[in-house]
Structures are given as structure tokens and as C-alpha cells.
Amino acid sequence: MLPLKFLLSPPAMFALGAVAANVFKSEGIKQSVRTALRGTIKGGLVLKDQIEAIADNVREELEDVTAEAKAELDSSKDSESTGSPNPGV
Numbered sequence: 001m002l003p004l005k006f007l008l009s010p011p012a013m014f015a016l017g018a019v020a021a022n023v024f025k026s027e028g029i030k031q032s033v034r035t036a037l038r039g040t041i042k043g044g045l046v047l048k049d050q051i052e053a054i055a056d057n058v059r060e061e062l063e064d065v066t067a068e069a070k071a072e073l074d075s076s077k078d079s080e081s082t083g084s085p086n087p088g089v
Helices: 010-025 026-081
Strands: none
Touching: 010 026
8 A cells, every 4th residue: 555645645636637638538438428418517507597596486576575665664654643543453
């Protein structure tokens, strides 16, 4: 078994890099890596679209609730100014 110090030495790292570079020159491996990478990226894009749709729905709900709260507040202000009790609160 090779000692860790040797494996981390600059000549060993150079050799490992050269081997890795030659492996990726192989068309079959290169195509497999590209296919896997393309699938991963496609999955990420689909996930992004789904998250955007969820965020849009949440934003719309918050806008609706905010509008309802403002309407209730305006209604209670109108009720107070006319002296009638506010039945909604």
C-alpha cells in the first residue's frame, strides 16, 4: 500500500491528473458524463420551474389576504367614523 504522503506529492498528483484527462478523452466516457450532466441540469430546470410556480401561488395568496385585511381595516375605520359598531370584529 502506498503511503498517503506519496499519493499527495506533486508528481503523484500530476500523474493522477494525466490519467483523469486521458479517461475523459475517451468518447464513451465523455458521452456518458455529458448525458448524466444534461439529465442533472434538466432536473434542476424542472425543479426551478416548480419552485417558481409555488412562489407565484404563495405571492398571490398573500396579496389576496393583504387586500382583505386592508378592506376590513377600511371598513372598521368607516364604522368608527359613523359611530356604528363593527360587526366583523
